[in-house]
Amino acid sequence: xxxxxxxxxxxxxxxxxxxxxxxxxxxxxxxxxxxxxxxxxxxxxxxxxxxxxxxxxxxxxxxxxxxxxxxxxxxxxxxxxxxxxxxxxxxxxxxxxxxxxxxxxxxxxxxxxxxxxxxxxxxxxxxxxxxxxxxxxxxxxxxxxxxxxxxxxxxxxxxxxxxxxxxxxxxxxxxxxxxxxxxxxxxxxxxxxxxxxxxxxxxxxxxxxxxxxxxxxxxxxxxxxxxxxxxxxxxxxxxxxxxxxxxxxxxxxxxxxxxxxxxxxxxxxxxxxxxxxxxxxxxxxxxxxxxxxxxxxxxxxxxxxxxxxxxxxxxxxxxxxxxxxxxxxxxxxxxxxxxxx
Numbered sequence: 096x097x098x099x100x101x102x103x104x105x106x107x108x109x110x111x112x113x114x115x116x117x118x119x120x121x122x123x124x125x126x127x128x129x130x131x132x133x134x135x136x137x138x139x140x141x142x143x144x145x146x147x148x149x150x151x152x153x154x155x156x157x158x159x160x161x162x163x164x165x166x167x168x169x170x171x172x173x174x175x176x177x178x179x180x181x182x183x184x185x186x187x188x189x190x191x192x193x194x195x196x197x198x199x200x201x202x203x204x205x206x207x208x209x210x211x212x213x214x215x216x217x218x219x220x221x222x223x224x225x226x227x228x229x230x231x232x233x234x235x236x237x238x239x240x241x242x243x244x245x246x247x248x249x250x251x252x253x254x255x256x257x258x259x260x261x262x263x264x265x266x267x268x269x270x271x272x273x274x275x276x277x278x279x280x281x282x283x284x285x286x287x288x289x290x291x292x293x294x295x296x297x298x299x300x301x302x303x304x305x306x307x308x309x310x311x312x313x314x315x316x317x318x319x320x321x322x323x324x325x326x327x328x329x330x331x332x333x334x335x336x337x338x339x340x341x342x343x344x345x346x347x348x349x350x351x352x353x354x355x356x357x358x359x360x361x362x363x364x365x366x367x368x369x370x371x372x373x374x375x376x377x378x379x380x381x382x383x384x385x386x387x388x389x390x391x392x393x394x395x396x397x398x399x400x401x402x403x404x405x406x407x408x409x410x411x412x413x414x415x416x417x418x419x420x421x422x423x424x425x426x427x428x429x430x431x432x433x434x435x436x
Contacts, residue, residue, distance in 0.1 A: 115429055178269065
C-alpha cells in the first residue's frame, strides 16, 4: 500500500483539460469501471440510467457555489481575495494574491460598502479576515461584486449556470461538486422513472478540493475542513437501505466524504449531522456506506485521485486514466465521467 504522493501522478497533455461543459451535457463520455474485475465499458452520460435499477439510492450534494473570488483596493493597488469559508463570529479564512502585499490590520476595499480587514496571516499562506457583516450578508455581497471561483486550469470565467449543478440550492461552496454536472434533469427524471431514489446532502466544497498535495507522503498531508449537513431523514433512509442490501451510489467525491465522514463518527452508521468534515480517504480505508460512485477525472497528486484509488485500487485507476487519455476523454471540472461500481 503506497504512501508516496508521487505514486498518484500521471501525465495529462494540456489539450485534454476541458475548458467548457459538453453541450448537451448528456453527450459527455462515460467510463464504467467494475471494481471487482478488469472490465471497462465506454458509454455516454445519456446511458447512465442503464447502470441503475429499482431500489438503488443515489446521494447528491446540493451545495451552491457563490462568487468567492473578489477584487479590491489595498493601499492603491489591485489585489485579489479568495473567500474560503466563514469561521467564528464575522471572520473568514481566505487567500490573498499577491500574498506579500497583505499585512495585519490592512483594509481591502471591494466596494464602498464591502470592506475586509486582515486579522492574521498563517504559515500555510492563508489569511484570517473580518467583515462588519454576518456570513449570509458577506455571501450576498460577494455574489454582487465577485466572480465565479473556477479552478486555475479553466482559463475563461463561465456563466453561473455552467458552474452549478442543476439541483444546487444551499449557498456556500467555493468550488462546484462537478460530478453532479452530469446529473441533468433529464437524467434524474429517467432515474426516478426506474424507481431509483435520489437523496440530498450538503457539503460546502473548500479550496483544498483542487489543490495538489504539497507533502511527499499521504501521512503528512493535512486535510482542510469542510462544512457538511446530513438530515435525520436522509440518514435513516440510507441506514435502512443498507440493512436491506440496497446499493448506495454517491454522486461525486464530496458526497463520498460526507457519507463516510459522518459514518466514521458513528460506528459505521449515519446520523443527523451538521459540522466540519476533514476526512482524508486513502488506500486502506474501509468504506461503510458507499457501494458505487460517479466522479470526474481528477488532477494528479490530488486528494481526489487518492480517494478514487482507495475505492477501486491505485493501479486500476491509473490504468483507467491512461485508457481515458487514449480514448480522448475530457478531464477535470468540465470533463467526462467515470462510474465505479
